[in-house]
Amino acid sequence: MIKIAVLGYGTVGSGVVEVIETNKTDINKKAGEDLAVKYILDLRDFPGDPYEKKVVHDFDVILQDEEVKIICETMGGATYAYDYTKKALLAGKSVCTSNKELVAAHGPELLRLARENHCNYLFEASVGGGIPIIRPLNYSLTAEHIDGITGILNGTTNYILTKMDRDGADFEDVLKEAQEKGYAERNPEADVEGYDACRKIAILSSLMTGKSVNYEDIYTEGITKITALDFKYAGQMNKSVKLLAFSQDTEDGFFAMVAPFMISKDHPLYIVRDVFNAVYVHGNMLGDSMYYGRGAGKLPTASAVVSDVVDCARHQGKTIMCFWDEEQVKVADIGLAKRKFFVRVSADKREAAMAAFGALAEINVGIAEEFAFMTQTMSEKEFTENIEKLGGCINRIRIMA
């Protein structure tokens, strides 16, 4: 019997307990031993909950209990979670987490602590919720040189953008509705400004390179400036707007970015709708592969945490290899990245825009006050200089090739 502690009895933590209970026959068989939740750490009490007697308020109770071999860290944040994770690993207890903030900030250090103490720090649930993506990158695509990852990594923003596309609605209205339905947080900043996706692509990029990609080096732009009219233009171009997080290892350097992009109907990520996530991976032998599923939510995310618990149970006393060194990757200046752009300017700037951008393709949806167009391929730097020559624009959206 392997005893487990769950840190944080919120959405994901309570999901972990539920998954272990609901699927205990399968899980115990796959783990090779029976798993049992011994403690749940939370600040609150849960009177009437079937697990109320397992709730403790002091982490030291868990740390000092020799029987506890695996800890599920579903607290979130990078303060207490960091402290507890380090203490657990130093005590030789494996930790399975859904906490992307902590993994992005301290992943290589925590992996090193796990190695030094013959246990595991596993984080399948930190990216893409229930989608297996960490394990494929770590154990399956080991014969590949992975040179590109593009993901829809945030369910909240994908839900909002899907609704805007379908209903012709504006961002603020859809956000409000999403908050009322519980799809978006009351403080939605981390999602809508792209910070959540940024941490997730930093984790995937680190696994792709085997080194550390610092999330603070990744250019990040959210979806708050995308409007219903942008979707009208996108529709005219047979495209939609998605918040993409990507990294590319090219001859010109390592590029990473989070931003709204227009993508065509024939791009595999086009069909990823609502709260679903997908990760599109390019390897030099395999070519493209895509991993798709529920990127958020209680049970999908908890299922990924418990899959890590099973891996820990199967590898007691042994550390599963994870190639993520502390050496930093130099992220290239995005000014050098080349792509096409969709641009909207006021109608009086038509001639100036044509002079600045040269050959361009006009997009007309019958708005007399505006001139909208798609540029040729150019660098971000050249694009920004041209927009400055025009004295700014109404909006601009990058186009995914």
Ligand code: HSE
């Ligand atoms: N807020 C995140 C999302 C939850 O919307 O995708 C999963 O990390």
